[in-house]
Amino acid sequence: MDFTCRQQPKGVCAVRGDSQKVFREGKFRKPKMSRRARKDTLAFIGFTAPNFILLGVFVFWPIVYSLFLSFFKWNMIAPKKTFIGVDNYVSLFNDPVFWQITRNTLSLAVFTVLFKLGIALSLSIQLNRKPKGGSLYRAIIFSPTFTTSVAVAMVWTWIFEPTYGLFRFLFRAVGVTSPDWIHNVHWALPAVIIVLVWSGIGYDMVLFLAGLKNIPQDIYDAALVDGVTPWQNFIHITFPLLSPTTFFLTVTSFIGALKAFDIISIMTDGGPLNSSNVYVLYLYQNAFQWFKTGYASALALILFLLIMVVTLVQNRLSRRWVHY
Amino acid sequence: MKRYVLVLLIALLALGTTAVWAGAAAEQAPEGPVKIVYWRSLTGVAGEVQEELVARFNASQEKVIVESQFQGAYAEILQKLLAALAAGELPDVVLLDSPFVALFAKDGALVSLDQFVKKDKTGFDLDDYIPGLIQDGYYDGSLYAMPVMRSTPLLYVNGDMLVEAGLPRRAPKTWDEFREFSKKVSKYNAAGEPIQLGAGFTMGQTSAHWYFQGAVYSFGGLVSDEQFNIHLTEEPAVKLATLWQDMVFKDKTAMPSNSHDDFLNRKVAMVFGSTGSMGNLLSRADFDVIPAFMPGQVQNLVPVGGSVLAMTSTDKFRQDAAWEFMKYMTSAEANSEIVIKTGYMPVSKSSMNYPATVAYYETNPVRKVAVDQLQFTRPQASVISLGKGTEILRQMIEKLLIGNMDPKKVMEETSADLLKEYNDSFK
Numbered sequence: 001m002d003f004t005c006r007q008q009p010k011g012v013c014a015v016r017g018d019s020q021k022v023f024r025e026g027k028f029r030k031p032k033m034s035r036r037a038r039k040d041t042l043a044f045i046g047f048t049a050p051n052f053i054l055l056g057v058f059v060f061w062p063i064v065y066s067l068f069l070s071f072f073k074w075n076m077i078a079p080k081k082t083f084i085g086v087d088n089y090v091s092l093f094n095d096p097v098f099w100q101i102t103r104n105t106l107s108l109a110v111f112t113v114l115f116k117l118g119i120a121l122s123l124s125i126q127l128n129r130k131p132k133g134g135s136l137y138r139a140i141i142f143s144p145t146f147t148t149s150v151a152v153a154m155v156w157t158w159i160f161e162p163t164y165g166l167f168r169f170l171f172r173a174v175g176v177t178s179p180d181w182i183h184n185v186h187w188a189l190p191a192v193i194i195v196l197v198w199s200g201i202g203y204d205m206v207l208f209l210a211g212l213k214n215i216p217q218d219i220y221d222a223a224l225v226d227g228v229t230p231w232q233n234f235i236h237i238t239f240p241l242l243s244p245t246t247f248f249l250t251v252t253s254f255i256g257a258l259k260a261f262d263i264i265s266i267m268t269d270g271g272p273l274n275s276s277n278v279y280v281l282y283l284y285q286n287a288f289q290w291f292k293t294g295y296a297s298a299l300a301l302i303l304f305l306l307i308m309v310v311t312l313v314q315n316r317l318s319r320r321w322v323h324y
Numbered sequence: 325m326k327r328y329v330l331v332l333l334i335a336l337l338a339l340g341t342t343a344v345w346a347g348a349a350a351e352q353a354p355e356g357p358v359k360i361v362y363w364r365s366l367t368g369v370a371g372e373v374q375e376e377l378v379a380r381f382n383a384s385q386e387k388v389i390v391e392s393q394f395q396g397a398y399a400e401i402l403q404k405l406l407a408a409l410a411a412g413e414l415p416d417v418v419l420l421d422s423p424f425v426a427l428f429a430k431d432g433a434l435v436s437l438d439q440f441v442k443k444d445k446t447g448f449d450l451d452d453y454i455p456g457l458i459q460d461g462y463y464d465g466s467l468y469a470m471p472v473m474r475s476t477p478l479l480y481v482n483g484d485m486l487v488e489a490g491l492p493r494r495a496p497k498t499w500d501e502f503r504e505f506s507k508k509v510s511k512y513n514a515a516g517e518p519i520q521l522g523a524g525f526t527m528g529q530t531s532a533h534w535y536f537q538g539a540v541y542s543f544g545g546l547v548s549d550e551q552f553n554i555h556l557t558e559e560p561a562v563k564l565a566t567l568w569q570d571m572v573f574k575d576k577t578a579m580p581s582n583s584h585d586d587f588l589n590r591k592v593a594m595v596f597g598s599t600g601s602m603g604n605l606l607s608r609a610d611f612d613v614i615p616a617f618m619p620g621q622v623q624n625l626v627p628v629g630g631s632v633l634a635m636t637s638t639d640k641f642r643q644d645a646a647w648e649f650m651k652y653m654t655s656a657e658a659n660s661e662i663v664i665k666t667g668y669m670p671v672s673k674s675s676m677n678y679p680a681t682v683a684y685y686e687t688n689p690v691r692k693v694a695v696d697q698l699q700f701t702r703p704q705a706s707v708i709s710l711g712k713g714t715e716i717l718r719q720m721i722e723k724l725l726i727g728n729m730d731p732k733k734v735m736e737e738t739s740a741d742l743l744k745e746y747n748d749s750f751k
Contacts, residue, residue: 075711075749076406078431163591177517183527183580183726269529272726273719288403289529291427291711291749 063304070297077291088298097274097282098299105279108193109257115197117249120204125238127205128212138209142202149199153266156195157182188268188276195263200256204249211245212238243322251314255307279303358388358645360416360637363395363404369603370473373665374419381652388645390417398631399530405636409433416637416646420469422460422630423708429463430750435635437467440647448651452672456701461632469632470654471671473662475599476626476697477538479619483612485509485520485593495594495616499542499567502594502619506577509593524581524592525568525725533717534629535596537705538618539564541625547705547717552746554707556720556735564621565731569724580725598629599694602667606690615693617700626697627704630668660684669694707742711749716741 070088074081092098123141127134144152159166160181171178181191219237228236239246261280264270270277270285283303287296364374371394378392395401398421405428408414420428428434441450450458453471461469479502483493489508496502506522513519526532537547545560555561571578579592587595588609596618597605606613618626633650637643652658656674660681663670670676676695685692707713720738723729 075427075431077409077428077433164589177515183582185726271527271718272722285715288406289399289711290715291406 066297066300068297069293070301072294074293075291076293081294084294088294092295092298092302097277100274101270101277101279101282104189104275104277105258105260108189108196108260108278109254111193112196112200112257112260113250113253115193116200116204116253117246119197120201120249121208121242121246123201124205124208124212125234128209138206141205144199145202147199149262150266152195152199153263156191156198156263157267160191182268183272185272185275188272192260192264192267192276195267196257196260199263200253204253207245207249208242211242215241240323244324247314247318247322251311254310254314258303258307258310279306357386358641360388360390360642360645360649362390362392362649363401363415363418364392365395365398365401365419365631366473367394370600370662370666370668373662377653377658377661380658381649384652385648388648390649405433408636414636414638416635416642417649418634418636419472419631420634422469422471422474422628422632423704423713425461425469425632425634426463426706426709427711428634429466429468433636434468435637435643435646437461437470437635437647437650440643441467444647444651446651452674453654454669454671454673454698454701456698456703457628457669457671460628460703469634470650471630472633472653472659473600473631473666473668474628474671475630475668476628476694476701477535477596477618478599478602478693478697479616480587480595480597480601480605481614481616482587482590482593482609483614485590485611489593493612493614495614496619499539499564499619499621503567503571503575503577506571506594507575510575510577518576518579520590521577521579521592523571523578523594524586525572525578525721526596527580527582527718527721527725529714529718531598531629532721533708533714534598534627534704535618536564536717536721537708538596538626539568541627541702542618542620542623544622548707548742550706552706552750554739554742556739556742557732560622562731562735565724565735569728569731572725573728580722599697600630600666600668602691602694615690617693617697624697624700626701628701629704667691667694669698707746709750710742710745712745713742716745 069081071083071085072081073084073087127138131137158164162168162178162180165178167181168178179187181187215238219241220233223233223237259280260278261284264276264278264281265284268276270281279299280303283296283299286292286299362378364371366374375392378390382389393415395404401418401420402424405414405418425434429436441448450467457471457474458467461467461471479495481495486505486509487493489505491505491508496505502523509520509522511519526535533547540547540561543560543564545558545564546555547561548554548556568578572580579586581587581592581595584595584597584601584605586592587605590611599615602615606615617624633653635643635646635650637646654671656672656678659671659675660678662668663675663681664684670678670681675681685695705713707717716738719741720734723734723737724731
């Protein structure tokens, strides 16, 4: 045994293979850790390990590996990966399509969140007044939440169809020609936003309803005594007291919109001319359709930073308007 | 007590490793039939016929057992193959979209078939395959893939609509005639909105480039040659691009189309389609469908599409088994079955002369157009095998037919993009 312990009063002794032992008064003793504490530690490790291993394998390791790949050129087939430094990042910032899809993604996120939350909030306020058949409406409005996104995308593709689609008849009724939504450079992104808003309203509305139910009735009663208008009621009572829900939904909806993929992939596949292409779809295309693993990894890192910054900013801003 | 546990653990571990070694040793000398895995694509009739052929092959001999696994569309097979390569858990035989042979062969993911052809003593003859169909199985002088479900682009024409417009009941022979026919067929309402148009141009990443290639060939041009020289800025390609664009924006007799439904709903009188769609279109249309050659301008020449079989197994015995299976799948008997069930093209002379095939064409003369077109085929443009090749061509077609941008400039941009992609990913 490698014994390199210096004779020091109460010094810690380094014995290879048994560093836990402490040299005290010329005698080796185990550090004070009761049987029970050790058992607890083991139990802790035992219970958390499965989770940590799964997270490690399926979340942390891919993140690290993707960061690593972003400095390489690799098509997933070749046995060799070529190190190219920050070239992926350089060509990314010089790629006009990258800026186009970033703009698309941000405007998609902003408009989706605005319309979705606005409509969901007004619907939930209406439903909170317990109109006749309210639960039926609630069920109908909630139904897109549990509808498969593929089915949603397919049905909406037909609704947008310029010759037979439902929208054509609605537009006709007001005397306007319906644009060819999905094949038009200017209308493809709005079409996608409409679908995302429609399919997201239900979930937000239910959360808003729960938030509304938590506002104590006596505040409204007191306000009624003071003779407030419904608008004042909303601005000074409902909205501030609902702000935690609104904040939560803003953050999650925004992140969700930044990650929009399935509906767009099926409806437009990003076209025409990338006018409805968004970040995650472009990332997917690069990685799995065009075999540009390194480039896609660089995109992923930028998206990670983007989401982080947006969330931090939202958090900071929230201090001004969210009341817990 | 603890020591016993430790000893036991070590013993167990040792046992485990020996088992692994034993397993490895066993692989060197297989006993009984060799099991191989086949990754297939395509659904509907085209999928069923593969299952049926696998079952027949398994029943016909005792040395090889093939397990057929459905892996999704062509694009999904590609992605799963990439994942399999990364994991080192490869299937033995895969069905590949033909342009991707070069992509995988280049980096050594496919097994060269030359050695198997050479040592095969069963009278196997490569010359039996139709030259235009085996040609794109080669990469760098070696054979990597064999033709199975091959198709060519066709023009499908609504005969009734042509006759209503006072035209003969036949497909246009040249692109000029195609334009004339479209003008005659188109009808508009009082508001100037189209009720029916002459033609629908296929959009999207999957096949838009394929029909475009065919049209460029017919004008006597090329998209790119085998050395990756790009010919899009030359006259034939520019002329064709201008013609298509003018039909959409000047004549207003054609439109970009995403689906054959536009044809089946009589929105357009003519669409492009694969020979593989013939069965589907003929059975679903409630009007007279005429499958015809793509219009020729200076010549009839089309790019071959569809799928090929490639070998990916890493073990020698499995490779031999895979070879036997690939031979069966492309044999006259199996191929004739595919032709009859799906409308894909016969891939060999012996399959074309196989009694069942001959009888089939006698009873269904309209489907013979696929065979007639066989002599006018060449492989697809080399740039299709670049990872982003089809996407760049899709963008080109969108720029032309949706963006209404100057054809010459579009061709220059597209050539530059393709060249950049080649330098970036293939060289």
